[in-house]
Amino acid sequence: MFVLVNLKAYPCDPVEIAEAAADVSDETGVRVAVAPQAAHLSAVAETGVETWAQHVSPVEHGSHTGSTLAEAVADAGAEGTLINHSEARRKLADIDASLDAAERADLETVVCANNPEQVGAAAALGPDAVAVEPPELIGTGTPVSKADPDIVTDAVEAAAAVDESVDVFCGAGISTGDDLDAAADLGATGVLLASGVAKADDPRAALEALVEPLA
Ligand SMILES: O=C[C@H](O)COP(=O)(O)O
Secondary structure, eight states: OEEEEEEETSOOOHHHHHHHHHHHHHHHHOOEEEOOOOOOOOHHHHTSEEEEEEEEOSSOOOOTTTTHHHHHHTTTTTOOOOOOOOTBBOOOOHHHHHHHHHHTOOOEEEEEEEEEHHHHHHTTTOOOOEEEGGGGGTTOOOOOOHHHHHHHHHHHHHHHHTTTTTTHHHHHHHHHHHHHHHHHHHOSEEEEHHHHTTTTSSSSHHHHHGGGOOE
16 A cells, blocks of 8 residues: 655644654555655655655746746655645646646656546546545545545546556545555555644654554
């Protein structure tokens, strides 16, 4: 299982979480990556943790003030990028162009989607993975794998129907090792989570407990 921790814009210490994630990954062999704010990418990458951008803009080098250039996040140490999110929804054409930008910069990609229908559409664009996240469960602490398991199995089916090489992750409300186990049982090969780590009093302990069943 791939554990991708999105720090969103939470008031956490990105380097402290990155160091904990790097240690947990080294100690357990579980792949753990951290997606901080763009301004924190270099500092996070310097910890040695696998580092992801939260977004890359659908642009090339040029007159694009305010954009997040794929080449720039790669230069800062990012190895992958999220594209699209329920909290920052993009049009399909922009998702497609952001995937092109990520490919140019040699970034791995996960496209987020709200439901299995969007998963199918996203899979058709050829990302490395799609992540299904029911918006109503994000940040609730109620895991998608328990509250809406069918959405995960339907997403796995929808992606496979389009392109079997596209991995399917799930996210929303995931915070425990049991949630990870349940996600794997439903066919997900990764999880996307945020508040369970970024808002934890002790992010290191939260990460250790999270991956414990996989270690
Ligand atoms: O990008 C992460 C997801 O939106 C999940 O967030 P959450 O773990 O706080 O529910």
